Amino acid sequence: MHGPYTGLMNYRHAFHAGNFADVHKHVVLTALLQRLTAKPAPLLYLDTHAGRGLYDLKSIEAARGREWQQGVERLREASLKNPLLRRYRELVAASLDGSQYPGSPLLALQLLRPDDRAVLVEKQCEEARVLRNHLTRTRHVSVLAEDGYVALKAQLPPKEKRGLVLIDPPYEDAQEFQQLERAVNAIPMKRMAHPDEIGELVLFMCSDACHFMTADTVYVSGGGGYR
Secondary structure, X not given: OOOOEOOOOOOOHHXXXXXXXXXXXXXXXXXXXXXXXXXXOOOEEEEOOOOOOEEEOOOHHHHXXXXXXXXXXXXXXXXXXXXXXXXXXXXXXXXXXXXXXEXXXXXXXXXXXXOOEEXXXXXXXXXXXXXXXXXXXXXXXXXXXXXXXXXXXXXXXXXXXXXEEEOOOOOOOOOHHHHHHHHHOXXXXXXXXXXXXXXXXXXXXXOHHHOOOOOOOOOOOOXXXXX
């Protein structure tokens, strides 16, 4: 088990919550989760840099640049013909009425179904604590106070065989792009396993063909070393 990260970062998303970049990211996230949840099979949602989950638009940080006024605020009263934009506005409306903006974790949890699983990773201990307090759903939801890239390796491939991974770091560290590239390339085949590939191994392990195997660990990982 990896311990919580206790270092400090200068980046605070409270300064930027609800800005045009947030809107773009969250509209795309809404679209992806709507498509994924159209199928009945459960899925994993993994957020490697989850943040605190809910941001006060009246805070000192948000008031400094008022970036949300050029982002989500422009959609509040707009006449939207696109159904995806309307759905996104519905998801954030209740929070906006309270002068708050939901981060990716709270937005995703509104779209995930009861049997879907969410793993929310935030290495800043205080931010992770606040995120836990903001959760209204705890079943099949985990908040991990650790490094998102470490969690990425530990959580994939998911037992559900389906999933969505959101990697949106603050890019404060000069090495962030290299870390991101290493994370994506950690699975040499650059993809998750297909259900048939897992199933064929299970059938083999249950057959007489493997009777000479004892206490072995077999990896189905695309070369990445995952079990």
